[in-house]
Every structure is written in C-alpha cells, then in structure tokens.
Amino acid sequence: MENSPVKVAAPKLAVTRLTLTQFRCYDGARLNTDARPVVLTGPNGAGKTNLLEAVSFLSPGRGLRRARLAEVERIGSPAGAGWAVAARVETPLGPVDIGTGRDMTTDGTSERRLVRIDGHPVRGQVALAEHVALTWLTPQMDRLFVEGTSGRRRFLDRLVFGFDPAHAGRLSRYEHALRERSRLLRDGRGDDAWLSALEDEMATSGVAVAAARRDMVSRLQQACEQATGPFPRADLAVSGTVEDWLADQPALAAEDALRRRLADGRRFDGGSGSAGEGGGGTIGPHRSDLEVRHRGKDMPAEVCSTGEQKALLIAIVLANARLMAAERGQPPLLLLDEVAAHLDAERRAALFGEILAIGAQAWLTGTDVGMFAGLGDAANFFRVEDAHVLPA
Numbered sequence: 581m582e583n584s585p586v587k588v589a590a591p592k593l594a595v596t597r598l599t600l601t602q603f604r605c606y607d608g609a610r611l612n613t614d615a616r617p618v619v620l621t622g623p624n625g626a627g628k629t630n631l632l633e634a635v636s637f638l639s640p641g642r643g644l645r646r647a648r649l650a651e652v653e654r655i656g657s658p659a660g661a662g663w664a665v666a667a668r669v670e671t672p673l674g675p676v677d678i679g680t681g682r683d684m685t686t687d688g689t690s691e692r693r694l695v696r697i698d699g700h701p702v703r704g705q706v707a708l709a710e711h712v713a714l715t716w717l718t719p720q721m722d723r724l725f726v727e728g729t730s731g732r733r734r735f736l737d738r739l740v741f742g743f744d745p746a747h748a749g750r751l752s753r754y755e756h757a758l759r760e761r762s763r764l765l766r767d768g769r770g771d772d773a774w775l776s777a778l779e780d781e782m783a784t785s786g787v788a789v790a791a792a793r794r795d796m797v798s799r800l801q802q803a804c805e806q807a808t809g810p811f812p813r814a815d816l817a818v819s820g821t822v823e824d825w826l827a828d829q830p831a832l833a834a835e836d837a838l839r840r841r842l843a844d845g846r847r848f849d850g851g852s853g854s855a856g857e858g859g860g861g862t863i864g865p866h867r868s869d870l871e872v873r874h875r876g877k878d879m880p881a882e883v884c885s886t887g888e889q890k891a892l893l894i895a896i897v898l899a900n901a902r903l904m905a906a907e908r909g910q911p912p913l914l915l916l917d918e919v920a921a922h923l924d925a926e927r928r929a930a931l932f933g934e935i936l937a938i939g940a941q942a943w944l945t946g947t948d949v950g951m952f953a954g955l956g957d958a959a960n961f962f963r964v965e966d967a968h969v970l971p972a
C-alpha cells in the first residue's frame with residue numbers, strides 16, 4: 581500500500597486549459613485542469629501520449645516525438661484544416677494564452693510552426709521558452725544513453741532553455757550558420773568574406789552555447805548531490821573541445837580559437853572527412869556530449885541496466901525541477917510518459933512525493949489508475965478512451 585506522500589507546495593507554472601484540434605487521433609478535445617499534477621489513464625492506443633505531445637508543443641522544437649509537423653495532423657482530417665494546440669498557462673507573471681499549429685498558408689508542405697501568444701502572432705518559436713519550461717521522459721528515451729550524442733545534447737539543451745530562454749536562439753543561430761557553411765563548402769561556393777561571417781556567428785553563438793551547457797551541468801550536479809531517496813546519484817559532465825577550452829580560458833579566447841580552427845578547417849570540413857553525426861565540422865558544440873555516470877555502481881550510464889538508466893534519467897529530471905524551483909521559484913512542467921509503471925512501489929511513492937514537494941505540474945500517463953493511488957486527491961485524474969478525454 582503506498583502512502584499519500586508529503587505536503588503540496590503551491591505550483592507556479594501550470595497548464596489549466598488544453599484544446600486540441602485535428603491533432604493526432606483527436607478530432608477535437610478540451611481538458612480543464614487546475615495546477616495540480618495531471619494523471620491520464622486508459623488503454624493502449626487511447627490517446628494519452630498524444631496529449632503529452634500536445635503539451636510539449638508549448639515549448640520550442642518538434643515536440644516529444646520529434647515529429648514532422650505534417651505527421652501530427654489527424655489522418656482523415658478535412659484537407660487544409662491543419663492541427664492546432666491552444667493552452668491557457670498559469671505562470672508566475674500571470675496567465676498566458678498560447679496557440680500553436682502548422683502553418684497552412686503555404687503549399688501544404690510547410691514545416692513551419694506558427695505561434696501566437698495572447699492572440700498575437702510571434703516570429704519563430706523561441707518566444708515560447710520565455711513562458712514555458714518543460715522536460716519530458718518517454719519510453720523512447722530509455723535508449724538515450726546508448727544511442728548517438730544528438731539525443732543527449734537535445735536533452736541537455738532543453739534543460740538549459742528552462743533557465744535561459746536565449747539559449748534556444750543562440751542554438752538555432754549556431755545551427756543555421758553551421759548548415760550554411762557546410763552547404764557552401766560542399767558546393768565549393770562562398771567567398772572568403774561570406775564564410776568568415778558565418779564562422780564568426782558560429783564562434784560567438786557556439787561558445788555561448790557551450791558555456792551555457794557547462795554552467796547548466798555544474799549547477800545540475802550540485803542539485804544531484806542534494807538528492808535524497810531511492811533514485812541513483814548521477815555524476816554529470818559535458819564533453820567537447822570548446823567545453824575543454826572554456827575550462828581554462830575566458831569565452832573571448834575560446835571564440836578566437838574556434839574562429840581560427842574553423843577558418844583553418846575549411847578544406848577538411850568541405851570534404852568527406854567531416855561526415856557523421858552533426859556533420860559540417862569536427863569541433864564545436866554540435867559535437868558535444870552529455871556524459872552521465874551512476875555513482876553507486878561507479879559505471880557509465882550506457883553500461884547500466886535499462887532500469888538503472890531510467891532511474892538515472894528520473895534522478896536528473898527531478899534534480900533539474902528542484903533546481904528550477906529553487907533558482908527561479910518556478911518548477912518546469914514535467915511530462916512523464918509511462919514512467920510510473922516501470923517503478924516499484926517505493927520508487928513510485930518517492931517520485932510522487934518529489935513532484936508534490938517541488939510543486940511541479942507533472943503530466944503522468946499509465947494504463948492502470950491503481951498505479952497512481954499514492955497521489956490521493958493531490959492530482960487531476962482523467963480517463964482517456966478512444967480519443968476522448970473524460971473526468972475519471
């Protein structure tokens with residue numbers, strides 16, 4: 581029997597209304613909640629993860645499935661309808677109405693996402709990070725430590741967005757310049773001044789990206805140190821050439837060094853030698869990695885068991901939420917897809933206890949409502965059935 585855990589702190593950031601239109605399996609759906617955690621239960625294929633995915637579109641990026649925008653549109657929806665997610669979000673600065681969806685004004689092949697904040701269109705998605713911080717754990721992330729570095733970089737960057745919304749802009753400027761430079765080098769076009777301008781952008785935003793990740797990892801490590809309870813202690817490090825430079829030289833010197841290395845590496849980066857994950861150059865923050873070790877086992881995360889890897893991820897996500905609550909007075913939204921089912925009763929109670937103590941609005945899914953009994957009346961419960969959301 582799980583005990584109803586610890587006191588409920590006042591949540592600071594919470595979705596209180598969510599409306600989906602032509603989104604995945606939903607023709608239309610509306611869900612009203614309060615700031616407590618949200619539990620969604622129902623059979624396989626009912627539409628639980630799709631609701632979490634809808635919430636994930638309240639932050640910049642491609643959502644928790646990294647879907648192409650066209651895939652998100654309900655199969656069988658009226659031609660040209662386009663999908664949309666609208667939400668009322670309570671924030672420490674007051675309520676915000678966020679609307680987002682695929683841009684249907686072009687030829688229907690657009691991968692551009694439109695964003696409206698309080699009814700006003702905003703350029704790009706970066707503005708979302710100024711209002712909503714969110715982190716997710718999905719079953720697909722069970723392989724985060726064993727797959728390529730890009731997933732771990734994305735995971736880390738999402739944590740950084742929560743503290744530093746400008747990180748999203750820096751990252752997209754860096755990636756844009758990186759792609760442009762690769763294209764010019766590959767095509768054998770591009771004069772010196774053009775390439776230098778792109779490399780200058782890469783040096784300034786790239787070093788800022790690396791510095792923000794280093795700073796995040798060091799603060800997150802401290803939050804991991806303070807963890808109590810049954811989740812494993814994680815040791816974190818971010819590895820990469822620029823990160824190494826930043827360990828013993830100021831940012832301006834690192835920028836100069838990166839600019840020089842880029843200018844010297846044009847011939848190599850234009851050839852096949854730079855192929856591989858991230859492409860377009862052998863050094864820079866597109867090559868960095870988040871390295872995680874299980875302290876108790878004294879082992880790198882990638883050789884830990886699947887269950888241990890999941891527990892490490894939960895430990896990191898909770899440490900991040902505690903850190904945000906302490907530093908910003910505002911924990912992030914937590915989207916925890918099928919997390920409870922994989923935990924034993926002790927860890928499940930510890931997870932619920934932490935969520936409530938931090939005051940985060942966590943969105944939790946599972947097939948069995950009994951798994952969530954430990955939350956007592958401290959959560960909003962919904963039953964999801966055949967693409968319909970019903971109060972439990």
Ligand SMILES: Nc1ncnc2c1ncn2[C@@H]1O[C@H](COP(=O)(O)OP(=O)(O)OP(=O)(O)O)[C@@H](O)[C@H]1O
Pocket residue numbers: 603604605606622623624625626627628629630631651652653654655656947964
């Ligand atoms: N673009 C789409 N149009 C219509 N239906 C879709 C679309 N994309 C996904 N679906 C369907 O949505 C349904 C619900 O998926 P979802 O992942 O939300 O289920 P779930 O309740 O989380 O299930 P599980 O417990 O198995 O994880 C699936 O049957 C899926 O085929």
